[in-house]
Amino acid sequence: MRRWFASVALQLAVSSTAVALALAAGAVFIVAMGKDPIEVYTKLIEGSVGQGYGLGQVLYKATSLVFVGVAVALSFRAGLFNIGAEGQIYLGGFAGALAGLYIYPSPWVCAAAAALGGALAAVVPALLKALRGTHEVIVTIMMNFIVIYGVNYFTGRIQEPETVHTRGLADSARLATYKETFEGSALNSSLWVALAMAAFATYLLWRTRTGYEMRAAGLARGAAEAGGVRMRWTIAWTLLLSGAIAGLGSINFVLGNKGYFEKEFSAGVGFMGIAVALLGRNHPIAVIPAALLFAILSEGAVAIGRIVPGEIVDILQAITILFLLVGTVLLDRAIAAWQKRRQQEASRV
Amino acid sequence: MFDAVFSFGMLSATILLSIPYVLAALGGTTSERSGVVNIALEGMIVVGAFTAAAVTWWTKNPWVGLAAAVPAGMLAALLHAIATVTFRTDQIISGLALNLLALGATKFGAKVLWGKPHSENIAKLPTLWALAPDAQGVATFFHTLLAQPMVILTVTLAVIVWLLHSRTRLGMRIRAVGENPAACDTLGISVPRLRYIGVVLSGAFASLGGAWLAFEVSQFSDRMSAGKGYIAMAAVVFGKWRSWGAVTACLLFGASEALQQRLQVAGTRIPSEFTGMLPYVLTIIAVAGLVGRARPPAGLGIPYEK
Numbered sequence: 001m002r003r004w005f006a007s008v009a010l011q012l013a014v015s016s017t018a019v020a021l022a023l024a025a026g027a028v029f030i031v032a033m034g035k036d037p038i039e040v041y042t043k044l045i046e047g048s049v050g051q052g053y054g055l056g057q058v059l060y061k062a063t064s065l066v067f068v069g070v071a072v073a074l075s076f077r078a079g080l081f082n083i084g085a086e087g088q089i090y091l092g093g094f095a096g097a098l099a100g101l102y103i104y105p106s107p108w109v110c111a112a113a114a115a116l117g118g119a120l121a122a123v124v125p126a127l128l129k130a131l132r133g134t135h136e137v138i139v140t141i142m143m144n145f146i147v148i149y150g151v152n153y154f155t156g157r158i159q160e161p162e163t164v165h166t167r168g169l170a171d172s173a174r175l176a177t178y179k180e181t182f183e184g185s186a187l188n189s190s191l192w193v194a195l196a197m198a199a200f201a202t203y204l205l206w207r208t209r210t211g212y213e214m215r216a217a218g219l220a221r222g223a224a225e226a227g228g229v230r231m232r233w234t235i236a237w238t239l240l241l242s243g244a245i246a247g248l249g250s251i252n253f254v255l256g257n258k259g260y261f262e263k264e265f266s267a268g269v270g271f272m273g274i275a276v277a278l279l280g281r282n283h284p285i286a287v288i289p290a291a292l293l294f295a296i297l298s299e300g301a302v303a304i305g306r307i308v309p310g311e312i313v314d315i316l317q318a319i320t321i322l323f324l325l326v327g328t329v330l331l332d333r334a335i336a337a338w339q340k341r342r343q344q345e346a347s348r349v
Numbered sequence: 350m351f352d353a354v355f356s357f358g359m360l361s362a363t364i365l366l367s368i369p370y371v372l373a374a375l376g377g378t379t380s381e382r383s384g385v386v387n388i389a390l391e392g393m394i395v396v397g398a399f400t401a402a403a404v405t406w407w408t409k410n411p412w413v414g415l416a417a418a419v420p421a422g423m424l425a426a427l428l429h430a431i432a433t434v435t436f437r438t439d440q441i442i443s444g445l446a447l448n449l450l451a452l453g454a455t456k457f458g459a460k461v462l463w464g465k466p467h468s469e470n471i472a473k474l475p476t477l478w479a480l481a482p483d484a485q486g487v488a489t490f491f492h493t494l495l496a497q498p499m500v501i502l503t504v505t506l507a508v509i510v511w512l513l514h515s516r517t518r519l520g521m522r523i524r525a526v527g528e529n530p531a532a533c534d535t536l537g538i539s540v541p542r543l544r545y546i547g548v549v550l551s552g553a554f555a556s557l558g559g560a561w562l563a564f565e566v567s568q569f570s571d572r573m574s575a576g577k578g579y580i581a582m583a584a585v586v587f588g589k590w591r592s593w594g595a596v597t598a599c600l601l602f603g604a605s606e607a608l609q610q611r612l613q614v615a616g617t618r619i620p621s622e623f624t625g626m627l628p629y630v631l632t633i634i635a636v637a638g639l640v641g642r643a644r645p646p647a648g649l650g651i652p653y654e655k
Contacts, residue, residue, distance in 0.1 A: 033461070081441060124633065134637045135645075137441055138586055141388075141579055142629040149629075153622035271445060278442060309460035314453025321446035322428070325438035 047303020056185025065291035067249025068273025079218035084140030086270025087147035092247025097261035118247015188256030367603030373581035376554030383547025388444030391578025392451030397556025402569030422556020437652030467570035527646035
């Protein structure tokens with residue numbers, strides 16, 4: 001238990017240091033522009049979590065990021081890098097809307113279709129990786145573009161005239177919103193689904209045989225295979241599940257917010273999800289605070305826009321990831337050096 | 350329709366549309382051959398486009414803008430090299446972060462300089478001689494293409510990169526470092542140094558591709574790379590990590606884009622979404638080994654540790 005606490009504390013320290021350093025680097029930027037960084041950062045907080053609407057928007061944006069972050073973290077744990085979340089959430093949203101429009105307008109049906117759509121976008125990389133060992137990174141990147149082009153084509157055939165979105169879903173398919181509490185923000189009940197997914201992924205990874213096999217595959221593929229892990233099955237299942245969770249994330253927009261599928265509704269979320277998974281050190285629960293942080297930054301960007309261009313937030317997010325990457329490597333090296341020293345001391349005695 | 354597709358116009362459109370892909374893919378090949386995955390081509394393209402536009406706008410001289418794009422791209426690439434070679438971070442995540450940084454920073458820069466997410470109009474690169482307005486046939490085809498300084502530059506660079514990889518000591522060492530870094534290290538070849546060279550060169554090439562994009566439309570606009578870096582990365586894979594293979598792949602992708610434009614003008618039924626998908630589908634087929642086997646450099650993506 002002490003070791004567990006130590007490891008959590010260390011990882012938390014690395015993540016917070018990376019965020020702090022990124023904010024400091026951002027402050028240098030802001031000073032260089034002749035503006036006051038304290039004022040900018042205060043505005044950023046006030047404009048996001050400082051009022052009901054902003055807080056609702058932060059939670060709304062974090063919901064999507066939790067879905068995608070959990071999806072990416074899950075695949076990372078199995079040593080697989082799912083860059084395809086961008087396409088998976090897109091196809092998921094389209095499938096969910098189609099199900100609501102043409103099959104049955106129920107959130108259950110739509111959500112199931114969204115998950116299936118997400119998994120469908122992951123079928124090609126999953127099969128190629130499992131059967132032929134094709135590197136999933138290249139295939140998932142390519143699938144993003146293929147899926148986006150494909151979905152755009154079919155959306156073009158059914159979209160409402162003069163718009164880039166489908167017909168609205170019946171009210172029976174929509175999710176509960178909290179517009180009174182959060183002053184009309186887009187927050188909706190898919191937040192709970194996102195949290196449930198984080199809990200489900202945690203349970204799956206650390207409490208089931210499947211999760212054990214996934215983690216074993218991620219830590220040492222050869223040893224896992226020799227130990228009887230069903231490698232092909234694990235690879236395929238992990239990527240499909242990751243795709244399904246990412247696809248399910250689309251309900252936040254389609255069922256919770258707008259009530260229709262819209263072209264490019266998820267632009268960039270897939271990549272943000274990777275950043276969030278990384279910041280959460282690939283732990284589904286730790287993904288939640290990471291998603292909140294990124295949501296605060298992106299919602300706060302609107303508020304600071306009058307002082308400095310809001311894009312400073314994109315820079316902050318990118319620098320956070322870079323610092324985090326370097327920090328993680330340095331931490332791992334320090335731990336390795338420390339363990340080596342301990343071993344040497346132990347052998348001397 | 351037939352005449353529109355099989356024509357010199359189609360051929361010259363193919364070549365012009367391929368330029369940014371070819372330049373970025375030459376860079377991608379160089380970087381990946383040295384063992385460093387370069388997803389950051391996208392970001393380097395947009396940095397090149399921004400710098401070329403900003404400097405041209407400032408100095409009123411497109412040549413200075415073009416020249417300035419190169420060190421800017423190299424600087425972006427240097428970040429990727431520091432993260433991946435010195436700190437041995439995950440090359441894919443570092444690349445994604447760099448793309449995010451480049452897209453954000455250039456849009457930020459545009460808002461600071463011009464107060465909007467795109468630039469003022471900038472001067473185009475001058476053609477080497479005045480173009481005939483309605484160019485037709487084989488003579489004018491060469492007349493039109495060879496007047497574009499970037500066409501000449503791109504072809505020259507393609508030959509140089511090919512010679513670099515196949516004929517020079519530096520190029521062979523770059524390749525060796527990507528295949529078997531441990532062996533190179535044993536022979537006293539510095540793995541980090543060569544990987545730095547490979548990555549930084551890729552930034553120079555990709556940013557030239559970005560500069561071409563900016564000059565083509567006489568301005569920088571936010572996200573104008575529009576996935577071209579990923580197509581270039583696909584071309585590297587599709588070209589089996591060889592420079593001439595990557596160039597061929599880029600020409601193929603450029604041709605599919607030219608075809609798409611022509612089909613649209615001709616009003617055919619083939620939706621542009623399907624022609625747009627083509628490069629990505631082909632790349633999956635190539636990388637899956639369904640047609641021949643694309644073998645990446647053995648040390649690709651693996652940080653080297655002494």
